[in-house]
Amino acid sequence: MTPIPRSRVVAYRDDGTLSRGMGRLVAGQLPPLPPAIAGAFVTGILLIVGVGGTDGLAVFAPAVALLLAGPGSSHPHDGRLDWLVPPILRLTEYGFVAAVCFGHDVHPVLIFVLLGAMAFHHYDVVYRLRQRVYPPLWLATAGLGWDGRMLAVSLGVIIGWPDLVCLLLAVYLWGLFGWESSTCWLAAPRSGTEMAAPGTRD
Template identity: 35%
Template sequence: MITHPQAPPVPAPDPDEERRRIQTARLLAYRDDGPLVALLRDKMGPGLPPVATGLAALLAVAAIGVSGVLSPGTGAVMLLPVLAMVVLMVPTAPRDHLGRFDWLLPPLIRGTEFLAIIVLGLAAGTPKWLLFVLIYVIGYHTYDTVYRTRQSIWPAPWVFQAGLGWEVRLLLLGAGAALGVLTWVVAVMSVYLGVLFAIESITSWVRLDKETALAQASDDLEASPEEALEQATGEADGKA
């Protein structure tokens, strides 16, 4: 008798480990880190505590905003809120984000990013409606990312790199404010990010709909004649 070698059984993944992996992946996606964080993440050791550092960054940006030190013509001083957030928040990236309150970090990052945009924009005299457009575009990207991951649909990594990440966006805005051209930087960034996020999101959802339709069609073709007859009979009875 000829026997065929048996493939070794594949061990089932540990449910708790899988849950932790998914939780970490989601929170990292919600952070919306960009190329600078990707470059430095593995070079910063264990990193800083996420939530405490996030709160410190939020308070620092708020304090700079109300201090009155930001105004047109102050040059490099306009970089203060940006540098405060980048210096504090980038070192939190290496953490595993599995702490009890680490789910608070993405809202802290997004809220601090929005606050920094508002503080810079108001200090530089950028039109408020233009600031709203930029915040709306980034907010749409955040909502799209959250909704996708809840459907187990993960945005491609290149989206976060092409979207610049919160850190590069803020550095560009800070540089624009320091050079007195923040309005133009906000306008260009709003158009670029709006087109990028909209096209990528639409094409991803359309592709998903096509894949779902093809899978459904394949299931229908694989159904036995008895199942097809039973389904057709049930539909006829329902119409009657």
């Protein structure tokens, strides 16, 4: 059985294994919003300064974002403005992937397909949670999380194969998210009054 997130906002974050591991180190004691803002700001600066070239500073943005925003993953996100954290993480992830891929001449169609897989997953999670159907924890792990996807794209740039890595990542994510989403919604109760119990799928 999948553990139920402490709040919908935590599920919206879409943290990977690394981010959740860093969150466990601080045991929920770190407020999530300031680190997320700091991670987005530093990522933006690194993209502006070093998006061109495999030795550019932009390849270090995922590590910086993870170190800053990751520890906040274990917080219950019950602050008045903590709902802003997931959109900030989405902006950081999408902005990094788009900027780095365009900066390293990845084909625009491939970039669109990769970003589309991420957006499909996040859109799917939003509508699941509106129906109280929580995504299983293994999906965030298998989907690499925002942190893992950024690191994968960065690794592709470092090893000099951004096109191949983005292609493999896009195919993998579409296959994973498409299959899991289809099976989830097909298994969901048809009754308007009967809701799927949170955390019952694993």
